[in-house]
Amino acid sequence: MSTSTSNAGSAAGSALRRGRRRPVDSTVKVLLVAAALVSVATTIGIVIALVQPTIGFFQQVSVVEFITGTSWTPTFAQKAYGVLPLVAATLTVTGVALTIAVPLGLGSAIYLSEYANPRTRKVLKPIIELLAGVPTVVYGFVALFALNPLLQKWWPTDNGPAFQNLLIAGIAMGIMIVPTIASISEDSMAAVPRSLREGAYALASTKMQVSTRVVVPAAMSGIVAAVVLGISRAVGETMIVTIAGGLTSDRIVLNPLEGAATMTAFIANISSGDIPVGSLDYDSVFAVGALLFLITFALNAVSIRMVRRFREVYE
Amino acid sequence: MNPTDTTNRPGVSIAGVGAQSTGAPTPDVADPVMELSGVSVYYGAYEAVRDTSMPIQEKQITAMIGPSGCGKSTILRSLNRMNDLIPGARVSGSVTYHGQDLYTKDVDPIEVRRRIGMVFQKPNPFPKSIYDNVAYGPRVTGMKVASMDDLVEKALRDAALWDEVKDKLKTSGLALSGGQQQRLCIARTIAVRPEIILMDEPCSALDPIATAKIEDLMSELSNDYTIVIVTHNMQQAARVSHYTAFFTAEVDERQERHGRLVEFSQTGKLFTNPADKRTEDYITGRFG
Ligand SMILES: Nc1ncnc2c1ncn2[C@@H]1O[C@H](COP(=O)(O)OP(=O)(O)O)[C@@H](O)[C@H]1O
């Protein structure tokens, strides 16, 4: 920059020295490191914020009661702190969601990667990814006010779905995570080398056989990562279950046609109420939050490992 | 397995090329198992190979040689309809197999590929176990087999790989060396008992020792299979093949390059007494 002078050699030579500090690069680096640190610090902050009330909670409620108790009634006169009802509801909703999202997501991915011509794929893939951006609150009220009445109307037997229920919340959540599963699975299937497909076709495979017996297994770690990510989104999802999933938590609800509170729905509900800081109810929110954090953290760790494995396959 | 009355006799179809060479096909030439007549292959509007006619003799090794880009792979892939997989690729002229045109509407490309298998330039085993690689073809084609284990063993033996892998059939095919992977791909191909095996530069990614093994294997396999091999290695063609087709690329009036078959004949003859000046230049190393 400053060497534009056409002076003699000495001037040109001195221009090479570090006379003037250029602040730009080092400043940028500091800013970038700071940006990275913010997210690390946030995670650590969350853990710390969770730990103290959680410890407070477990000083009054035994871990065994928390983990094995079958009734969760912190707001009742008769208080009980067994987290199983919340966990069961979370599992039920997640199970319903996966039953919908895995076939649909994987089917879309296979279609996009193996069947759609490049033009169709170019149009469809962004549309599917766009669906991932629909606010979850929209899924929630569509589920409650549009889908559930239909479900109730068409239900073949008398004891159909309740006003709020785990089934409809799970269905909405399943539709919500289809784009996640489809998009990541499609990426990993597109990364399967063409030579493998050719090898399979040369062995007299049909397109379906190439897709299901060669491409899907070869992309399996990416697909598993997609599903795990989908699970972790489902477990952590709050809006849909709060709106459409129900509130029951004094017993374990196994019938998906009934409503029940998931871990997230409980936290959302009680947090919007008026609970005194430092009370056991207050602490119980953090205990459930800590459990949720552990579960999603573990799922994300699994997912990251999977993605890493998937990257190594063809190197 | 004689072709039922073929109207195109070998002598006729190679007239454009072979007949101009002094000694017409030797008397012991049987009816060819496959036959190309006037085959042109297009990628979109581009005519990659023009007007190719040649026979493929049963249980013989036919080599295709020529400079890079002259359409050897393109022609090879037209023999089992692998070109179907390339959008815009199109074949004109006729490719027959036992007298049956492979490109008529009622022909199922899956059935074609079951009888005419293919081994590729870069070994491409599936990321599955060695066993599952070999069993893949019989499984997808629904072959009725008494014992899959026996079939896998036989295919691996026939591909001269059994002794090296018999203790690790459950390990991934990708864990093998390049040469072993290529023999695994050959085992995988013969496991479906095709009649013809197409090989597109099967040794180009391999070291000389692995190459020698594959060449030996090809000679061995030609007792039971018809083999068509593309190679850029003239010595290899001279060593292993019975017939050789020499292709080159011609530039036409519109400055477009098209692959052309220059000469087809018995390998010994093509290398010692080529009929065409271009063949002679190529095999003696004088290009263009
Ligand atoms: N998939 C394809 N699409 C378009 N052109 C192709 C394709 N494959 C090959 N070609 C062209 O066809 C010609 C012949 O190619 P190829 O058959 O691969 O030659 P060779 O195997 O003799 O090296 C080349 O000009 C090449 O660029």
Ligand SMILES: [Mg+2]
């Ligand atoms: Mg080639």
